Amino acid sequence: MAVEGVVAAMDPAGLKAIGAGIAVGLTGIASGIAEKDIGSAAIGAMAENEGLFGKGLILTVIPETIVIFGLVVALLIK
């Protein structure tokens, strides 16, 4: 009885919002972790050879796709 009561009290819109939050939040952390190493590696390469700036930048932002997918999912949930 008590459980049913709690479930009934939850607003679907609120659950959707939590889902969207988790989708963006977790993917954000994931891209952060992925970009950390790539970014520092890119800086390392650039310190020796400045010409690698363009390549380094592109490689660094590739994991950014993860958070973009997260954002898309969040928008779809909404």
Added chain:
Amino acid sequence: MRLLQKFKNKGKSSQYKGSSNYAYLATRVRAMKSNLVPTETYPRLMNMGISEITRLIQETEYKRDIDELARTYSGVDLIEHGLNQNLAETFTKLIEISEGEPNYLITEYLRNYDVWNIKTLLRGKYYNASTDEIKEAFVSAGQLSYTFLSELAGKQSYSEVISALESTEYYPILKEYDETNLSDIENRLDKMYYDGLFNVIGGSKSKDRKLFATFIKTEIDIKNVKTLFRLKKAEVDPDEILDLIIDGGLELNVKNIKKLLSLSYDDFVQALSKYSYWDTISEIVSSDTDSLINVETQLTKHSLKSASSFSHVYPLSIVPIMDYIISKRNEVNNLRIITRGKAANLSDDVIRNQLVI
């Protein structure tokens, strides 16, 4: 993986401070490696005179060092000192740009330059060399800075030098020096270096560190094999050879080496065929080989090759950095061999045999 390892090791007290940033360091070192003199340049260098070689070297990363030293030196000496200075600067840079674990490992590994410099000091004082002469022979790639070493070189006697080194870990060995036991002290310094290195590599169980350990052990093996070849050829007493052997090799431990020591030169060469190093030297070694140059070049080449193949296994670890250190040292050696050989009018074949490419 590294992140997981970090969490796992969090509770343990570690020997080094700060976080290690392998991604930054390994990539930077790889970029530095791409600046080394490419293999195809060596045949070109062989066809040049000293001044042309100087000019070609000036176009590479040695430019600053050559420019700086051009006022004081010329010809072969200029190249030699430029190379040494660059080597010292590059290795000091490696220590400076790294932090945490790799910094600790690199510092320990480069300690052999400190040992080298202390030996130079003692030898210089022993033969009453002038301050400038001693200073010229320094390669300050380790922890002892060039300024500190120059200060020591200016001291009057060896006892002053040793008391100035009181705060270093070499002091317990150095204080027993009494001008009669130079070679003994030198041996003990070398052994101390390897003992320190073993302490460092023994501690970790991660795969890349194990590879690093294998790598150091292979290096020790190759050093021992070289010593054995030289001394066996010269028919030195086995007990004396044993003093010069470094313990802790990968395939050749002291027990195996003792067995090898009791054999004659021919039997020793036969017995070596059991070990993996035989493949690299089998074609050039026979019982009547006069010169050991080829053998030593092949062995060095073997350690170089194994280092570069290791470095691809764990790209974000200490191994590619070690690979760079060895390649850089080898490059400096090669350039020195070429210029010194040219200056001494050696034939191209003789020089080419000495090169490790």
